[in-house]
Amino acid sequence: MEPLYGPIKDYAWGSRSAIAELQGRPAPSAVPEAELWLGAHPGAPAAVERDGGRIALTEVLAAEPVQWLGRPVLDRFGPRLPFLLKVLAAAAPLSLQAHPDAEQARAGHAAEQARSGGHRNYVDPFHKPELLVALGPMEALCGFRDPAASARALAALGVPQLRPVLDALAAGPAGLAEAVRRLLEWPTAERADLVAAARAADGPDADLVALLADAYPADPGVLVALLLNRVRLAAGEAIWMPAGNLHAYLRGTGVEVMAASDNVLRGGLTPKHVDVAELLRVLRFEVLDRPVVAPREVADGVVTWPVPVDDFALHRVTVGDGRSEVTLAVPGPRVVLCTAGRITVTDGVAPVTLGSGRAAVGPAAGSSLTVTGEGETYVASTGQV
Numbered sequence: 001m002e003p004l005y006g007p008i009k010d011y012a013w014g015s016r017s018a019i020a021e022l023q024g025r026p027a028p029s030a031v032p033e034a035e036l037w038l039g040a041h042p043g044a045p046a047a048v049e050r051d052g053g054r055i056a057l058t059e060v061l062a063a064e065p066v067q068w069l070g071r072p073v074l075d076r077f078g079p080r081l082p083f084l085l086k087v088l089a090a091a092a093p094l095s096l097q098a099h100p101d102a103e104q105a106r107a108g109h110a111a112e113q114a115r116s117g118g119h120r121n122y123v124d125p126f127h128k129p130e131l132l133v134a135l136g137p138m139e140a141l142c143g144f145r146d147p148a149a150s151a152r153a154l155a156a157l158g159v160p161q162l163r164p165v166l167d168a169l170a171a172g173p174a175g176l177a178e179a180v181r182r183l184l185e186w187p188t189a190e191r192a193d194l195v196a197a198a199r200a201a202d203g204p205d206a207d208l209v210a211l212l213a214d215a216y217p218a219d220p221g222v223l224v225a226l227l228l229n230r231v232r233l234a235a236g237e238a239i240w241m242p243a244g245n246l247h248a249y250l251r252g253t254g255v256e257v258m259a260a261s262d263n264v265l266r267g268g269l270t271p272k273h274v275d276v277a278e279l280l281r282v283l284r285f286e287v288l289d290r291p292v293v294a295p296r297e298v299a300d301g302v303v304t305w306p307v308p309v310d311d312f313a314l315h316r317v318t319v320g321d322g323r324s325e326v327t328l329a330v331p332g333p334r335v336v337l338c339t340a341g342r343i344t345v346t347d348g349v350a351p352v353t354l355g356s357g358r359a360a361v362g363p364a365a366g367s368s369l370t371v372t373g374e375g376e377t378y379v380a381s382t383g384q385v
Helices: 018-022 057-063 065-069 071-077 102-113 147-155 160-169 172-184 188-200 206-215 221-227 276-282
Strands: 002-004 035-038 047-050 053-056 083-090 096-098 130-134 138-144 228-233 238-241 247-259 265-268 296-299 302-304 313-319 325-328 334-346 352-355 359-362 369-381
Touching (some): 018 083, 018 247, 047 057, 053 057, 057 065, 065 071, 083 369, 096 276, 102 276, 130 138, 130 313, 138 238, 147 221, 160 172, 160 188, 160 221, 172 221, 188 206, 188 221, 206 221, 221 228, 221 265, 228 247, 265 276, 313 325
Antiparallel strands (some): 002 359, 035 083, 047 053, 083 247, 096 265, 130 238, 130 247, 138 228, 138 247, 296 302, 302 313, 313 369, 334 352, 334 369
Protein backbone atom coordinates (compact mmCIF):
# COMPACT_ATOMS: atom_id res chain seq x y z
CA MET A 1 0.00 0.00 0.00
CA GLU A 2 1.09 3.58 -0.55
CA PRO A 3 -0.42 7.03 0.12
CA LEU A 4 -2.91 8.30 -2.45
CA TYR A 5 -3.54 12.01 -2.97
CA GLY A 6 -6.91 12.90 -4.46
CA PRO A 7 -7.98 16.20 -6.06
CA ILE A 8 -10.96 18.09 -4.64
CA LYS A 9 -13.67 19.41 -6.98
CA ASP A 10 -14.91 22.88 -6.03
CA TYR A 11 -18.46 22.72 -7.44
CA ALA A 12 -20.76 25.47 -6.21
CA TRP A 13 -23.02 23.10 -4.24
CA GLY A 14 -20.12 21.84 -2.12
CA SER A 15 -19.56 22.32 1.60
CA ARG A 16 -16.96 24.68 3.03
CA SER A 17 -16.52 22.55 6.13
CA ALA A 18 -17.24 18.82 5.64
CA ILE A 19 -14.16 17.66 3.69
CA ALA A 20 -11.88 20.15 5.43
CA GLU A 21 -12.98 18.90 8.86
CA LEU A 22 -12.71 15.27 7.75
CA GLN A 23 -9.08 15.92 6.81
CA GLY A 24 -8.31 18.04 9.86
CA ARG A 25 -7.84 21.26 7.89
CA PRO A 26 -9.12 24.72 8.94
CA ALA A 27 -12.76 25.41 8.11
CA PRO A 28 -14.41 27.13 6.40
CA SER A 29 -12.39 26.44 3.28
CA ALA A 30 -11.67 29.23 0.81
CA VAL A 31 -14.00 27.70 -1.81
CA PRO A 32 -16.81 25.13 -1.69
CA GLU A 33 -15.37 21.60 -1.58
CA ALA A 34 -17.82 19.21 -3.22
CA GLU A 35 -16.02 15.95 -4.07
CA LEU A 36 -12.74 14.29 -3.16
CA TRP A 37 -11.80 11.95 -6.04
CA LEU A 38 -9.78 8.84 -5.19
CA GLY A 39 -9.19 6.85 -8.34
CA ALA A 40 -7.77 6.89 -11.83
CA HIS A 41 -10.53 8.55 -13.84
CA PRO A 42 -8.78 10.67 -16.51
CA GLY A 43 -10.97 13.65 -15.61
CA ALA A 44 -9.27 14.02 -12.21
CA PRO A 45 -6.85 11.21 -11.37
CA ALA A 46 -5.41 10.87 -7.89
CA ALA A 47 -1.63 10.77 -7.50
CA VAL A 48 1.08 8.71 -5.79
CA GLU A 49 4.62 9.65 -4.84
CA ARG A 50 7.51 8.71 -7.12
CA ASP A 51 11.13 9.98 -7.00
CA GLY A 52 10.37 12.93 -4.74
CA GLY A 53 7.33 14.08 -6.70
CA ARG A 54 3.80 13.01 -7.48
CA ILE A 55 2.53 11.34 -10.62
CA ALA A 56 -1.00 10.47 -11.68
CA LEU A 57 -2.28 7.01 -10.80
CA THR A 58 -3.28 6.66 -14.46
CA GLU A 59 0.43 6.69 -15.41
CA VAL A 60 1.28 4.05 -12.81
CA LEU A 61 -1.47 1.73 -14.09
CA ALA A 62 -0.42 2.24 -17.69
CA ALA A 63 3.19 1.37 -16.88
CA GLU A 64 2.42 -1.83 -14.93
CA PRO A 65 -1.14 -2.93 -15.77
CA VAL A 66 -0.82 -6.62 -14.83
CA GLN A 67 0.79 -5.97 -11.45
CA TRP A 68 -1.65 -3.22 -10.50
CA LEU A 69 -4.89 -4.48 -11.99
CA GLY A 70 -4.35 -8.23 -12.08
CA ARG A 71 -5.11 -10.44 -15.05
CA PRO A 72 -8.84 -11.02 -14.24
CA VAL A 73 -9.55 -7.27 -13.98
CA LEU A 74 -7.43 -6.50 -17.03
CA ASP A 75 -9.28 -9.10 -19.11
CA ARG A 76 -12.70 -7.96 -17.87
CA PHE A 77 -12.33 -4.18 -17.95
CA GLY A 78 -9.23 -3.42 -19.98
CA PRO A 79 -6.23 -1.37 -18.78
CA ARG A 80 -8.10 0.92 -16.41
CA LEU A 81 -9.25 1.04 -12.79
CA PRO A 82 -12.96 0.19 -13.16
CA PHE A 83 -14.15 2.01 -10.02
CA LEU A 84 -13.89 5.48 -8.51
CA LEU A 85 -14.12 6.24 -4.78
CA LYS A 86 -15.28 9.69 -3.65
CA VAL A 87 -16.19 11.71 -0.61
CA LEU A 88 -19.24 13.78 -1.54
CA ALA A 89 -20.16 16.83 0.58
CA ALA A 90 -23.37 18.64 -0.43
CA ALA A 91 -24.35 21.92 1.24
CA ALA A 92 -26.97 22.61 -1.47
CA PRO A 93 -29.00 20.40 -3.84
CA LEU A 94 -27.31 18.75 -6.80
CA SER A 95 -28.85 18.44 -10.25
CA LEU A 96 -31.73 16.16 -11.15
CA GLN A 97 -29.86 13.46 -13.05
CA ALA A 98 -29.47 9.89 -14.22
CA HIS A 99 -26.75 7.77 -15.80
CA PRO A 100 -26.83 5.48 -18.85
CA ASP A 101 -26.46 1.73 -18.82
CA ALA A 102 -23.45 0.09 -20.50
CA GLU A 103 -25.09 -0.29 -23.93
CA GLN A 104 -26.43 3.28 -23.93
CA ALA A 105 -23.03 4.63 -22.90
CA ARG A 106 -21.19 2.79 -25.66
CA ALA A 107 -23.67 3.85 -28.35
CA GLY A 108 -23.92 7.44 -27.12
CA HIS A 109 -20.17 7.87 -26.90
CA ALA A 110 -19.63 6.44 -30.38
CA ALA A 111 -22.31 8.68 -31.88
CA GLU A 112 -20.87 11.80 -30.28
CA GLN A 113 -17.33 10.91 -31.31
CA ALA A 114 -18.54 10.69 -34.92
CA ARG A 115 -19.68 14.31 -34.95
CA SER A 116 -17.76 17.52 -34.39
CA GLY A 117 -18.68 20.25 -31.94
CA GLY A 118 -21.56 20.50 -29.52
CA HIS A 119 -21.97 19.45 -25.90
CA ARG A 120 -20.92 15.91 -24.99
CA ASN A 121 -23.32 13.94 -22.82
CA TYR A 122 -21.16 10.82 -23.13
CA VAL A 123 -17.58 11.70 -22.22
CA ASP A 124 -16.62 8.01 -22.06
CA PRO A 125 -18.14 4.68 -23.20
CA PHE A 126 -18.86 3.32 -19.70
CA HIS A 127 -21.88 2.98 -17.44
CA LYS A 128 -22.04 4.65 -14.03
CA PRO A 129 -23.98 2.77 -11.36
CA GLU A 130 -23.37 4.27 -7.91
CA LEU A 131 -23.52 3.39 -4.24
CA LEU A 132 -23.50 6.16 -1.64
CA VAL A 133 -23.02 5.49 2.09
CA ALA A 134 -23.90 8.31 4.49
CA LEU A 135 -21.22 9.44 6.94
CA GLY A 136 -23.89 11.29 8.93
CA PRO A 137 -27.47 12.48 8.39
CA MET A 138 -28.06 12.87 4.65
CA GLU A 139 -31.00 13.65 2.39
CA ALA A 140 -31.53 12.63 -1.21
CA LEU A 141 -34.15 12.07 -3.87
CA CYS A 142 -33.83 8.59 -5.30
CA GLY A 143 -36.03 6.76 -7.79
CA PHE A 144 -39.71 7.12 -8.57
CA ARG A 145 -42.15 6.59 -5.73
CA ASP A 146 -45.69 5.24 -5.99
CA PRO A 147 -47.47 7.44 -8.58
CA ALA A 148 -50.51 7.62 -6.28
CA ALA A 149 -48.34 9.25 -3.58
CA SER A 150 -46.86 11.62 -6.16
CA ALA A 151 -50.35 12.57 -7.35
CA ARG A 152 -51.42 13.35 -3.79
CA ALA A 153 -48.36 15.53 -3.28
CA LEU A 154 -48.96 17.50 -6.48
CA ALA A 155 -52.70 17.81 -5.83
CA ALA A 156 -51.98 19.21 -2.36
CA LEU A 157 -50.29 22.19 -4.02
CA GLY A 158 -53.62 23.30 -5.44
CA VAL A 159 -52.11 24.40 -8.77
CA PRO A 160 -54.73 24.00 -11.55
CA GLN A 161 -52.08 23.94 -14.30
CA LEU A 162 -50.90 20.56 -13.03
CA ARG A 163 -54.12 18.76 -14.01
CA PRO A 164 -52.57 17.05 -17.12
CA VAL A 165 -49.74 15.73 -14.93
CA LEU A 166 -52.23 14.40 -12.37
CA ASP A 167 -54.17 12.71 -15.16
CA ALA A 168 -50.99 10.98 -16.34
CA LEU A 169 -50.17 9.77 -12.82
CA ALA A 170 -53.68 8.34 -12.49
CA ALA A 171 -52.55 5.60 -14.89
CA GLY A 172 -50.05 4.37 -12.28
CA PRO A 173 -46.47 3.43 -13.29
CA ALA A 174 -47.55 3.40 -16.94
CA GLY A 175 -48.12 7.14 -16.69
CA LEU A 176 -44.78 8.10 -15.16
CA ALA A 177 -43.07 8.80 -18.47
CA GLU A 178 -45.86 11.14 -19.59
CA ALA A 179 -45.92 12.95 -16.23
CA VAL A 180 -42.16 13.54 -16.28
CA ARG A 181 -42.19 14.58 -19.93
CA ARG A 182 -44.96 17.12 -19.37
CA LEU A 183 -43.11 18.70 -16.46
CA LEU A 184 -39.65 18.82 -18.01
CA GLU A 185 -41.02 20.12 -21.32
CA TRP A 186 -43.20 22.78 -19.66
CA PRO A 187 -43.32 25.96 -21.82
CA THR A 188 -40.36 28.12 -20.89
CA ALA A 189 -42.38 31.32 -20.59
CA GLU A 190 -44.72 29.70 -18.04
CA ARG A 191 -42.18 27.99 -15.81
CA ALA A 192 -41.58 30.80 -13.32
CA ASP A 193 -45.32 31.18 -12.68
CA LEU A 194 -45.72 27.42 -12.20
CA VAL A 195 -42.89 27.22 -9.68
CA ALA A 196 -44.07 30.37 -7.88
CA ALA A 197 -47.56 28.90 -7.48
CA ALA A 198 -46.11 25.69 -6.06
CA ARG A 199 -43.79 27.68 -3.77
CA ALA A 200 -46.74 29.63 -2.35
CA ALA A 201 -48.76 26.50 -1.52
CA ASP A 202 -48.83 24.73 1.82
CA GLY A 203 -48.62 20.96 2.00
CA PRO A 204 -46.63 17.96 3.21
CA ASP A 205 -43.76 18.68 0.78
CA ALA A 206 -43.71 22.47 1.23
CA ASP A 207 -40.21 22.46 2.73
CA LEU A 208 -38.79 20.51 -0.21
CA VAL A 209 -40.51 22.76 -2.74
CA ALA A 210 -39.19 25.82 -0.92
CA LEU A 211 -35.63 24.46 -0.80
CA LEU A 212 -35.56 23.80 -4.54
CA ALA A 213 -37.68 26.73 -5.72
CA ASP A 214 -35.57 29.26 -3.84
CA ALA A 215 -32.50 28.01 -5.69
CA TYR A 216 -34.19 27.42 -9.08
CA PRO A 217 -37.30 29.65 -9.29
CA ALA A 218 -38.04 28.88 -12.95
CA ASP A 219 -37.15 25.19 -13.10
CA PRO A 220 -39.91 22.55 -13.46
CA GLY A 221 -37.51 20.08 -11.87
CA VAL A 222 -38.88 21.47 -8.60
CA LEU A 223 -42.12 19.61 -9.38
CA VAL A 224 -40.41 16.50 -10.77
CA ALA A 225 -38.77 16.18 -7.34
CA LEU A 226 -42.18 15.36 -5.88
CA LEU A 227 -42.34 12.23 -8.04
CA LEU A 228 -39.27 10.78 -6.33
CA ASN A 229 -38.61 9.03 -3.03
CA ARG A 230 -37.35 11.50 -0.46
CA VAL A 231 -34.76 9.57 1.50
CA ARG A 232 -33.29 10.50 4.87
CA LEU A 233 -30.21 8.43 5.61
CA ALA A 234 -28.56 7.79 8.95
CA ALA A 235 -24.82 7.13 9.14
CA GLY A 236 -24.05 3.74 7.60
CA GLU A 237 -27.20 3.57 5.47
CA ALA A 238 -26.77 3.65 1.71
CA ILE A 239 -28.52 4.36 -1.57
CA TRP A 240 -28.00 2.13 -4.60
CA MET A 241 -28.45 4.00 -7.88
CA PRO A 242 -28.54 1.75 -10.96
CA ALA A 243 -28.60 3.02 -14.53
CA GLY A 244 -31.67 5.02 -15.49
CA ASN A 245 -32.50 5.90 -11.88
CA LEU A 246 -33.52 9.56 -11.54
CA HIS A 247 -31.96 11.07 -8.43
CA ALA A 248 -30.57 14.18 -6.74
CA TYR A 249 -28.62 14.63 -3.54
CA LEU A 250 -30.02 17.37 -1.32
CA ARG A 251 -27.53 17.77 1.53
CA GLY A 252 -25.08 15.83 3.64
CA THR A 253 -21.77 13.98 3.39
CA GLY A 254 -21.13 10.44 2.24
CA VAL A 255 -18.65 7.99 0.78
CA GLU A 256 -19.56 7.20 -2.81
CA VAL A 257 -18.23 4.43 -5.03
CA MET A 258 -19.16 4.06 -8.68
CA ALA A 259 -18.11 2.59 -11.96
CA ALA A 260 -15.36 4.85 -13.30
CA SER A 261 -17.38 7.05 -15.62
CA ASP A 262 -18.44 10.67 -15.78
CA ASN A 263 -21.53 10.27 -17.97
CA VAL A 264 -24.31 12.42 -16.47
CA LEU A 265 -27.65 13.27 -18.09
CA ARG A 266 -29.29 16.24 -16.37
CA GLY A 267 -32.94 17.30 -16.44
CA GLY A 268 -32.89 20.35 -14.21
CA LEU A 269 -31.97 21.96 -10.88
CA THR A 270 -28.61 23.02 -12.28
CA PRO A 271 -26.90 25.79 -14.25
CA LYS A 272 -25.08 23.07 -16.21
CA HIS A 273 -26.13 21.62 -19.56
CA VAL A 274 -29.60 20.05 -19.56
CA ASP A 275 -30.69 17.54 -22.21
CA VAL A 276 -34.29 16.59 -21.50
CA ALA A 277 -34.74 14.49 -24.63
CA GLU A 278 -31.71 12.29 -23.90
CA LEU A 279 -32.58 12.01 -20.22
CA LEU A 280 -36.10 10.83 -21.06
CA ARG A 281 -34.62 8.26 -23.42
CA VAL A 282 -32.43 6.61 -20.76
CA LEU A 283 -34.74 6.86 -17.73
CA ARG A 284 -36.33 3.73 -16.33
CA PHE A 285 -39.91 4.64 -15.50
CA GLU A 286 -40.46 2.12 -12.73
CA VAL A 287 -41.20 2.47 -9.03
CA LEU A 288 -38.24 2.03 -6.67
CA ASP A 289 -39.84 0.56 -3.56
CA ARG A 290 -36.76 0.20 -1.35
CA PRO A 291 -34.15 2.86 -2.11
CA VAL A 292 -32.27 2.48 1.20
CA VAL A 293 -29.69 -0.30 1.59
CA ALA A 294 -28.72 -1.34 5.12
CA PRO A 295 -25.16 -2.52 5.86
CA ARG A 296 -24.61 -6.27 5.99
CA GLU A 297 -22.06 -7.65 8.45
CA VAL A 298 -19.72 -10.14 6.76
CA ALA A 299 -17.15 -10.53 9.55
CA ASP A 300 -16.36 -9.07 12.95
CA GLY A 301 -15.74 -5.38 12.30
CA VAL A 302 -16.55 -5.59 8.58
CA VAL A 303 -19.76 -4.60 6.78
CA THR A 304 -20.64 -4.26 3.11
CA TRP A 305 -23.53 -3.15 0.90
CA PRO A 306 -24.05 -5.80 -1.82
CA VAL A 307 -24.58 -4.49 -5.36
CA PRO A 308 -25.41 -6.39 -8.58
CA VAL A 309 -22.35 -5.23 -10.56
CA ASP A 310 -18.72 -6.37 -10.61
CA ASP A 311 -17.14 -2.97 -11.31
CA PHE A 312 -16.84 -2.29 -7.58
CA ALA A 313 -17.47 -3.45 -4.04
CA LEU A 314 -17.32 -1.41 -0.83
CA HIS A 315 -16.50 -2.55 2.70
CA ARG A 316 -16.28 -0.62 5.96
CA VAL A 317 -13.72 -1.86 8.48
CA THR A 318 -13.80 -0.75 12.12
CA VAL A 319 -10.94 -1.41 14.57
CA GLY A 320 -10.48 -0.50 18.22
CA ASP A 321 -12.56 -1.09 21.36
CA GLY A 322 -11.07 -4.56 21.85
CA ARG A 323 -10.78 -5.35 18.14
CA SER A 324 -7.11 -4.69 17.44
CA GLU A 325 -6.84 -6.20 13.97
CA VAL A 326 -9.10 -7.01 11.02
CA THR A 327 -8.08 -8.91 7.89
CA LEU A 328 -10.07 -8.45 4.69
CA ALA A 329 -9.68 -10.48 1.51
CA VAL A 330 -10.92 -8.52 -1.51
CA PRO A 331 -9.87 -9.01 -5.15
CA GLY A 332 -7.97 -6.76 -7.51
CA PRO A 333 -6.57 -3.29 -6.80
CA ARG A 334 -7.79 -1.59 -3.59
CA VAL A 335 -8.33 2.03 -2.53
CA VAL A 336 -8.57 2.63 1.22
CA LEU A 337 -10.00 5.78 2.85
CA CYS A 338 -9.80 6.45 6.60
CA THR A 339 -12.87 8.36 7.83
CA ALA A 340 -12.20 8.42 11.58
CA GLY A 341 -9.34 7.82 13.98
CA ARG A 342 -5.95 6.55 12.91
CA ILE A 343 -5.32 3.19 11.27
CA THR A 344 -2.49 1.25 9.68
CA VAL A 345 -3.19 -0.89 6.63
CA THR A 346 -0.89 -3.36 4.93
CA ASP A 347 -1.24 -5.74 1.99
CA GLY A 348 1.82 -7.80 2.82
CA VAL A 349 4.12 -5.46 0.90
CA ALA A 350 4.30 -2.20 2.83
CA PRO A 351 2.19 -0.72 5.66
CA VAL A 352 0.67 2.76 5.45
CA THR A 353 -0.64 4.74 8.40
CA LEU A 354 -3.63 6.96 7.67
CA GLY A 355 -5.42 9.64 9.64
CA SER A 356 -8.95 10.81 8.97
CA GLY A 357 -9.59 11.91 5.40
CA ARG A 358 -6.40 10.31 4.07
CA ALA A 359 -6.21 7.50 1.52
CA ALA A 360 -3.97 4.74 0.20
CA VAL A 361 -3.87 2.50 -2.85
CA GLY A 362 -2.53 -1.00 -3.36
CA PRO A 363 -2.05 -3.23 -6.40
CA ALA A 364 -3.72 -6.53 -7.15
CA ALA A 365 -0.34 -8.18 -6.61
CA GLY A 366 -0.69 -7.56 -2.87
CA SER A 367 -2.21 -10.06 -0.45
CA SER A 368 -5.17 -9.66 1.91
CA LEU A 369 -5.50 -6.32 3.66
CA THR A 370 -4.82 -6.13 7.41
CA VAL A 371 -6.10 -3.09 9.30
CA THR A 372 -4.89 -2.19 12.80
CA GLY A 373 -5.21 0.81 15.10
CA GLU A 374 -8.34 2.62 16.21
CA GLY A 375 -10.71 4.03 13.65
CA GLU A 376 -12.94 3.49 10.65
CA THR A 377 -11.93 2.92 7.06
CA TYR A 378 -13.68 2.25 3.75
CA VAL A 379 -12.15 -0.18 1.26
CA ALA A 380 -13.11 0.03 -2.41
CA SER A 381 -12.24 -2.84 -4.71
CA THR A 382 -13.61 -4.62 -7.72
CA GLY A 383 -16.34 -7.17 -7.23
CA GLN A 384 -15.74 -10.82 -8.03
CA VAL A 385 -14.74 -10.95 -11.72
